[in-house]
Amino acid sequence: MTQDQLDIISKDLVNTIKLLKGNPHESGLLFELDLIKNEMQIYNSNKTKNNLVKLILSGVISFFIGWISCSIFYLGLTPPIVKESKTITQTNIPVQKAQTLNNSIRFENMEEFESKFDEFQFIDKTFIYKGQIFKEGDVLGNIKIEYIIPDVHVRIWDIKEGHPFVMVITNK
Numbered sequence: 001m002t003q004d005q006l007d008i009i010s011k012d013l014v015n016t017i018k019l020l021k022g023n024p025h026e027s028g029l030l031f032e033l034d035l036i037k038n039e040m041q042i043y044n045s046n047k048t049k050n051n052l053v054k055l056i057l058s059g060v061i062s063f064f065i066g067w068i069s070c071s072i073f074y075l076g077l078t079p080p081i082v083k084e085s086k087t088i089t090q091t092n093i094p095v096q097k098a099q100t101l102n103n104s105i106r107f108e109n110m111e112e113f114e115s116k117f118d119e120f121q122f123i124d125k126t127f128i129y130k131g132q133i134f135k136e137g138d139v140l141g142n143i144k145i146e147y148i149i150p151d152v153h154v155r156i157w158d159i160k161e162g163h164p165f166v167m168v169i170t171n172k
Helices: 003-021 029-075 088-097 110-119
Strands: 121-123 126-129 132-135 143-149 153-158 163-168
Touching: 110 153, 110 163, 132 143
Parallel strands: none
Antiparallel strands: 121 126, 126 132, 143 153, 153 163
């Protein structure tokens, strides 16, 4: 070891001894340990307070979410983005009450509709058959056109049988 290294080590050693001995106003290492102990107590008490605040906030938020959910349920409110959807049983009721557009064009069952399907000319959400234009919701005898997805398929309801059918639109 060089003399410079020995000098640095001896200075550190002297500082350590002074710290251990302390001075008349402070008790050296014991004073430092007491400061560390106080800091740890303050940290732990703050941590406990913070955990308590987090617990209270999460409880309040959960309470309000539950309150809002129950209020919506009991008052029958629905958010504005939810649209009412119809089930098959709900769509069956208006089908039976609907009037036919033209008595000359009637389909008694699904098989008859399917056999004439190639004669339909589809234009957007309508189709032309024997010079007449039909759209979604029209009733042709025992068949109701529920909806048309252009260039994809047509969903129809067989009133007599009481169930839906989907016919694929083929590109001609």
